[in-house]
Amino acid sequence: MTAKRRVKRRRMRVLVLLETGTKPPDDLESLSEQERHDFKMETDVLTTLEKLGHEVRVLEIKHELAPIREALEEWKPHVVFNLIEGFFGLRELDQHVVSYLELLLVPYTGCNPRGLVLARDKALAKKILTYHRVPVPNFDVVRSGRRPRRAKPLTFPMIVKSLTEEASVGIAQASVVWDDAELDARVKFIHDNIGGDALIEEFIDGREIYVGVLGNQRLTVLPPWELLFENTAPGAVAIATERVKHNLAYQKKHGITEGEAALDPIVRTRLMSMAKRIYRNLSLDGYARLDFRLRADGTPFFIEANPNPEIARKEEFAQSALKAGIKYERLIDMILKLGVRRGTM
Numbered sequence: 138m139t140a141k142r143r144v145k146r147r148r149m150r151v152l153v154l155l156e157t158g159t160k161p162p163d164d165l166e167s168l169s170e171q172e173r174h175d176f177k178m179e180t181d182v183l184t185t186l187e188k189l190g191h192e193v194r195v196l197e198i199k200h201e202l203a204p205i206r207e208a209l210e211e212w213k214p215h216v217v218f219n220l221i222e223g224f225f226g227l228r229e230l231d232q233h234v235v236s237y238l239e240l241l242l243v244p245y246t247g248c249n250p251r252g253l254v255l256a257r258d259k260a261l262a263k264k265i266l267t268y269h270r271v272p273v274p275n276f277d278v279v280r281s282g283r284r285p286r287r288a289k290p291l292t293f294p295m296i297v298k299s300l301t302e303e304a305s306v307g308i309a310q311a312s313v314v315w316d317d318a319e320l321d322a323r324v325k326f327i328h329d330n331i332g333g334d335a336l337i338e339e340f341i342d343g344r345e346i347y348v349g350v351l352g353n354q355r356l357t358v359l360p361p362w363e364l365l366f367e368n369t370a371p372g373a374v375a376i377a378t379e380r381v382k383h384n385l386a387y388q389k390k391h392g393i394t395e396g397e398a399a400l401d402p403i404v405r406t407r408l409m410s411m412a413k414r415i416y417r418n419l420s421l422d423g424y425a426r427l428d429f430r431l432r433a434d435g436t437p438f439f440i441e442a443n444p445n446p447e448i449a450r451k452e453e454f455a456q457s458a459l460k461a462g463i464k465y466e467r468l469i470d471m472i473l474k475l476g477v478r479r480g481t482m
């Protein structure tokens with residue numbers, strides 16, 4: 138969207154869909170910095186929608202769909218701003234809630250159900266992308282309760298993850314394994330403690346790069362963003378563990394910072410066009426963040442796609458948008474409009 142083609146601003150009724158427990162409390166000021174941090178995306182989106190002049194209502198849902206239908210019938214919102222990431226605490230159910238919105242014929246922000254399904258299963262996403270010649274780490278899936286068969290010739294070191302979890306749940310230094318004994322132990326850890334199947338992948342030694350994409354048909358690719366690890370402990374690997382991602386004190390202590398990735402122009406162009414290809418081939422729309430590991434030889438390896446990623450003002454997606462000249466208010470406005478005009482832009 139060029140600056141010249143200013144879209145006239147319309148006051149809309151926006152129903153913000155949240156999971157119970159994620160609505161920012163009124164007395165936000167009394168919370169600790171870390172606690173406020175946990176509500177930051179919801180706070181930023183709600184205040185910005187109001188600032189944009191929209192009429193905003195919040196609907197918190199936990200395990201019932203009826204309140205969505207009732208709110209739609211009663212208030213007739215123009216659009217649903219979807220910020221839910223699960224249903225009844227189960228992440229893999231989020232796509233069904235979005236399918237329900239589709240069935241109710243209400244426009245909504247973010248990704249469609251098909252994109253959510255394809256991106257959620259990290260093995261399935263990589264299978265599809267291999268067909269489209271996107272470099273992905275060699276991997277295998279170990280079903281819950283089974284032991285790694287090592288049928289595929291994977292080489293150590295490897296990383297063991299949950300097949301479907303997000304937000305670095307279950308990712309720690311111990312996720313990177315160097316021999317069969319460590320591999321077996323970590324796979325068992327995923328099965329027993331995180332639940333569900335385990336994904337084992339060859340570990341890509343390289344830089345941690347994120348690429349934001351915005352759009353339904355016409356796509357905007359944001360400047361590649363890098364997570365920098367300044368003082369990783371000796372012997373530790375530089376990966377986005379739970380603490381690296383969410384713990385403010387840990388981030389400060391270990392010099393975890395982020396910013397626009399300084400890249401060779403050829404690598405940058407390749408990465409950005411690869412991002413578009415991935416977005417399209419995984420049927421994503423709305424907005425998404427794609428995670429890569431960039432090997433020293435300049436090959437970007439696709440790690441995972443995150444439809445409906447974190448969009449707090451200070452986090453990667455919005456910060457890389459800002460680098461591209463898209464201020465936060467405009468970003469939220471764009472996401473909203475992509476939702477309203479689903480299928481047409």
Ligand SMILES: Nc1ncnc2c1ncn2[C@@H]1O[C@H](COP(=O)(O)OP(=O)(O)O)[C@@H](O)[C@H]1O
Nearest residue numbers: 274302303304305306338339340341376377441
């Ligand atoms: N194959 C891999 N090689 C190197 N690092 C990896 C690999 N897979 C995951 N990681 C590290 O683990 C982090 C979390 O993995 P990811 O698959 O993105 O899970 P999540 O959905 O929890 O973000 C990544 O950001 C990266 O730092």
Ligand SMILES: [Mg+2]
Nearest residue numbers: 304305428441
């Ligand atoms: Mg990730």
